Amino acid sequence: MRDLLIKLQTVDRRWVYLAIAVACAIPFIAEAIGKPINLSVYPSRETQGVFDTINNIPRDANGNPTKVVLIDSTWDAGSMGENEGQAEAIIDHLFRERIPFIVTCIGNEKAPQFVNGVIERFTQDTIVDGKVVRKAKYPGRVYGKDWVNLGFSVPWGWQSIQQIMKDIHVQYKADYQGTPLEEIPLMQRVRNADDIYMIFAVTYSPSEDWVSFAHGIYGTPVAFGCAGIQSTTTYRFIPSGQMVGMLVSVRGSAEYDALLYPDDRSQRVNKGTQLIVPLAFGHLVIIFAIIMGNIGYFAARRRRS
């Protein structure tokens, strides 16, 4: 028996990979055959902070938001698993509350098309081979009035951020499609930090320069949507009040989706919600592997002693 336990330390890593793949596949297959596995999601304080800040946007007498939200979306295929759901959740919220937003993609030339894909899923029907496979959630939203994608810009970091906060029309002369900013209705009333209510930077590792140059100088609320691995270094900005909240990995987007649709689970189609159950299954396998490895370690140590 002890030999068997000691061997647990030297299990070929490929068996662990296979176990994780099988465990993660179970929820996807269950969903495909019409028996989805659901787990409860409990929103954390950092996710709630982003949600509340967006809800508290100042509005005029007619109920229209007086400012815009700026989304700096610089994720691409490399961090799609985590950041797509985060961008999706925030854009869903902004469209639902009719809050206009501007998208920038500072420093990543591949990013504009990815965020465009997310926005188009909300505003246009998804058609495959002439058939509508998914209806648009917000078909009435208009480009140039409800949102603008300004696209790629360099340099990455503080230069662009400072210029956007000072005068966005200097940093960007035209939008992603080449339309001059003066011809876009939304951009005619957005000039600098005074017109931006909040900044949501979503990518694998959002630039801390947003915290220093946007919040530090202008006091603009900042929130991040980041990879789990990066969250450990950015949590410190929340208790200090430098950030209003953060969406952490798949968990953050699933939590945000739960906040958006607390009672209606059928409305939760966010990427984070889709991945949170397979993630839990995968984590269970890893926890099991860690426990087994430790049992093997202690068994070997006892034999040596």
Added chain:
Amino acid sequence: MLWQIWLCALLTLGIYTFLYSDNKLYRMLLNILIGLNVGYQFMVTWKSVLSPKWWALCWKGFDPKIEGSWFSGVFEWLGYFFSYIWNHPGAFIYWLILGVLGSLWYFQLTRKYLWLSRIVIGMSVGMGAGIVFKSSFLLNAAQITDSFRPFIATMPSALWSNGSPVIGTGGTFNFLQSLNNVIFVGTIVCVMVYFFFSFSHENRVIVGSAKMGRWLLMISFGAFFGNTVMTRMAVFLERLQYLIRDWAIQTVPQTPLIAYIYGGGVLLLIIAIYLLFRRPPAKPQKPDYIDEEGPKPEVPVGEQV
């Protein structure tokens, strides 16, 4: 499109063959993806940045109309060229200076003229150092302020995000917030003591604090590791979802039989070409120090030339 989904799925599976062991297919696909990325990046950078912000600012008005033979055309073109520069000296100097400075980066590739690239590196470093000072102050000043917390605190409020001190401001004592503040400040002190090497760690209090600091660091590394696992899992899950839902369940059954026959034929052809033209494995080479006559005798130190 059917073929796009197939291509995407096969590329993903090809990359994942690395999990079994390193192989040529994986390396080939890796190089293809890197090449695609670099090519795309270059084109987008040219279209979005270099062309509108550098090239077009000088040359967008240069449109020579050549009407003679190729011989006279060369002189006509040169005439247009020099007259254009003569009429737009400012734009030409701007183009030339930026072009020359930018090109200096490429001297990194040559050992002989490496020093030229140091001119622009020096400019970048100087600019970066200046801004990092500002950024660090804006980023860390709030962190330092936040680390001053009352040990006997009230409930957090809008003004006091970590609770106000009960002694002095009054208010109701909140145990959990106070405990949180004690842990926070205690962690900072212990970790700083652990990294303070300027005095001897012999005092019992110092040794205990440093040991506690090390344990707290270990806990934070554990949090890092947990978040790293979540990030890697999210990346994998995004691909797994694609493979199961979009490819295996939706696309594979829809693919016509003729496509499988065609695909199988192409695969067999590739394998046949590989087997026909593969190079025989190279003979293992002997290490340099072993001659046909055997290892050389060691020369005494005094007799070495």
